[in-house]
Amino acid sequence: MRRLLVINAIIFAVLASAAALAYYGYSYTAEASSRERAIIQDTMRELAEEKIIGIETPILEVDEKLFASIDPDRLPDLAALVHDLQAPVVSVFVLGPDFRVLPSGYVSDPVTRGPAFLAFFESEVVPALELRMLAEGTRAHQHLTLDGSPYLFAYSRRSHNGRAYYVVVEADVVHLVANVFPQFFGVRSPRLYQVVDESGELVFGVPFRERGAAVIELPFAETLSQWRLRVAQRDAGTQAARGRRTVIDIVLIGLALAVITSGLAILLYAVRRERKANALKSDFISNVSHELKTPLSIISMFGEMLAAGRVKTPAQATEYAEVIWRESVRLARLIDNVLDFAKIERGVDIYEFAPGDGGEIVARAVELSTHRLAAAGMTCTVEVDEDLAPARVDNNALTLAVLNLIDNAIKYAADGKRIEVAAHGQGPHIVITVRDFGPGIDPDEHERIFERFYRARAVRLKPIRGSGIGLALVERIAAAHHGGVKVDSVPGQGATFTLWLPAEAARDMTAA
Amino acid sequence: MSESARKILVIEDEPDIVRGLTDALGFEGFEVQACGTGGAGLDAAAAWEPDLVLLDLMLPDDNGYRICDALRERDPVVPIIILTA
Numbered sequence: 250m251r252r253l254l255v256i257n258a259i260i261f262a263v264l265a266s267a268a269a270l271a272y273y274g275y276s277y278t279a280e281a282s283s284r285e286r287a288i289i290q291d292t293m294r295e296l297a298e299e300k301i302i303g304i305e306t307p308i309l310e311v312d313e314k315l316f317a318s319i320d321p322d323r324l325p326d327l328a329a330l331v332h333d334l335q336a337p338v339v340s341v342f343v344l345g346p347d348f349r350v351l352p353s354g355y356v357s358d359p360v361t362r363g364p365a366f367l368a369f370f371e372s373e374v375v376p377a378l379e380l381r382m383l384a385e386g387t388r389a390h391q392h393l394t395l396d397g398s399p400y401l402f403a404y405s406r407r408s409h410n411g412r413a414y415y416v417v418v419e420a421d422v423v424h425l426v427a428n429v430f431p432q433f434f435g436v437r438s439p440r441l442y443q444v445v446d447e448s449g450e451l452v453f454g455v456p457f458r459e460r461g462a463a464v465i466e467l468p469f470a471e472t473l474s475q476w477r478l479r480v481a482q483r484d485a486g487t488q489a490a491r492g493r494r495t496v497i498d499i500v501l502i503g504l505a506l507a508v509i510t511s512g513l514a515i516l517l518y519a520v521r522r523e524r525k526a527n528a529l530k531s532d533f534i535s536n537v538s539h540e541l542k543t544p545l546s547i548i549s550m551f552g553e554m555l556a557a558g559r560v561k562t563p564a565q566a567t568e569y570a571e572v573i574w575r576e577s578v579r580l581a582r583l584i585d586n587v588l589d590f591a592k593i594e595r596g597v598d599i600y601e602f603a604p605g606d607g608g609e610i611v612a613r614a615v616e617l618s619t620h621r622l623a624a625a626g627m628t629c630t631v632e633v634d635e636d637l638a639p640a641r642v643d644n645n646a647l648t649l650a651v652l653n654l655i656d657n658a659i660k661y662a663a664d665g666k667r668i669e670v671a672a673h674g675q676g677p678h679i680v681i682t683v684r685d686f687g688p689g690i691d692p693d694e695h696e697r698i699f700e701r702f703y704r705a706r707a708v709r710l711k712p713i714r715g716s717g718i719g720l721a722l723v724e725r726i727a728a729a730h731h732g733g734v735k736v737d738s739v740p741g742q743g744a745t746f747t748l749w750l751p752a753e754a755a756r757d758m759t760a761a
Numbered sequence: 762m763s764e765s766a767r768k769i770l771v772i773e774d775e776p777d778i779v780r781g782l783t784d785a786l787g788f789e790g791f792e793v794q795a796c797g798t799g800g801a802g803l804d805a806a807a808a809w810e811p812d813l814v815l816l817d818l819m820l821p822d823d824n825g826y827r828i829c830d831a832l833r834e835r836d837p838v839v840p841i842i843i844l845t846a
Binding site for chain 1: 778780784
């Protein structure tokens with residue numbers, strides 16, 4: 250009882266620690282991968298912010314320089330000024346307080362803009378810039394898409410001698426995309442960066458090839474306000490592999506848990522089986538010792554009486570001698586059973602096969618049982634096919650098997666008064682049957698009675714000596730002959746034990 | 762009281778042992794009665810009032826120890842010898 254408690258406690262402890270291990274393993278794996286993901290995202294965000302600042306700062310610096318150096322009184326010098334600054338701008342406008350471009354207040358790249366752009370600027374761009382909302386000395390950026398083309402304007406409201414004027418600078422977006430972006434984002438790994446416009450179209454970079462990669466998207470804060478910078482994870486491949494590893498980790502943890510649980514189940518099963526086997530073994534030992542001691546005490550009792558001359562008549566002495574003889578035969582058979590069984594259990598090959606006659610074996614077994622049959626008040630009929638085929642048998646072993654079946658019938662079915670023993674040919678088999686008319690055997694025990702040490706419930710309650718190995722031995726002997734044994738019984742109507750083995754001709758055929 | 766008057770009750774189910782005990786004790790001049798079951802043994806003990814009981818432990822209808830208790834309850838002084846294997 251206490252041992253059972255300890256075993257249960259250990260099982261519980263093992264299961265609990267396995268569960269704890271699985272939980273820690275899982276949560277560690279999950280936490281590690283989510284932390285890693287967070288770190289990667291943070292790094293990418295910082296990188297994106299850095300790049301945006303890096304791109305915007307030079308643009309803003311150029312704008313400021315232009316805003317500061319333009320003098321509305323010296324507009325004819327504007328072209329020289331812009332040229333000297335070597336600023337990446339396509340056009341510069343200086344407007345009066347009426348939002349019209351001042352005379353000589355327009356300088357532009359002659360190839361891409363030219364004089365025609367001035368009219369476009371005044372009619373389309375100026376209304377969009379909302380210059381009147383600007384406070385003096387401040388600047389603003391406007392990123393416009395007009396007729397499908399992107400324009401980036403920086404503008405500032407300033408005053409000179411009490412008069413307000415406006416400077417509008419158009420940054421060179423083409424230069425930005427063609428020269429500045431590659432320089433910043435590195436041509437060697439273009440797939441890591443993308444710049445997309447307001448409609449999601451790629452302005453710079455190529456489509457990200459790797460699926461499932463984490464992407465961070467940040468808008469350009471001040472200048473290219475409608476464009477966004479996308480940063481893709483550089484090692485998306487290894488990241489995906491790491492994700493797979495997380496899945497593998499979890500599967501492995503589950504597998505380990507399953508192995509521990511099933512190992513425990515197998516262990517429990519083995520322990521239970523072992524305990525059951527031990528109980529059967531100790532039953533066997535007490536059965537066998539009782540089986541051994543009873544004939545011994547009978548022999549010694551009658552032997553002592555004979556030796557002491559405590560017999561009244563010579564007939565009585567003969568009777569005592571017969572009892573001694575009978576009991577010693579019984580004892581010898583029991584010892585044979587136990588020793589043969591032990592040998593078979595140890596895997597020793599005890600059989601010596603030779604061609605034999607099933608009918609002879611049956612007849613001999615019945616003859617050896619004559620005395621016991623008479624003592625039990627039973628009769629036995631024998632029926633053997635005249636043309637019974639020979640078989641390869643171990644004479645002694647097979648005789649012992651039939652003897653055990655007859656013994657059982659005498660021991661447990663004496664009430665039936667009658668035993669029928671027969672040997673028939675049946676197809677390729679020789680079939681030996683021992684039929685009794687005793688109490689029969691419960692159907693649920695038909696298989697178990699052939700287990701070693703098992704004794705049927707009904708006979709355990711009776712004062713009938715038995716070791717629980719007789720039928721197990723019969724089964725092993727039958728199996729050694731490439732045959733088998735079974736029982737058919739209806740409780741109350743007796744039992745028929747059937748032992749079959751292949752006839753020699755059939756065996757040769759199967760062997761060939 | 763002469764020895765021949767002494768009565769021994771044997772409660773034992775194995776016929777050969779009953780036979781041997783009956784013959785051996787009878788040879789010594791005791792009067793022997795044998796019963797194959799504990800129930801019959803108790804009845805015989807009540808009716809026959811033996812001077813000694815030989816009792817087997819493995820009986821078909823009951824455990825020998827319980828038969829022993831039942832015998833003692835009826836008669837606290839009769840000697841009982843238990844036969845073990």
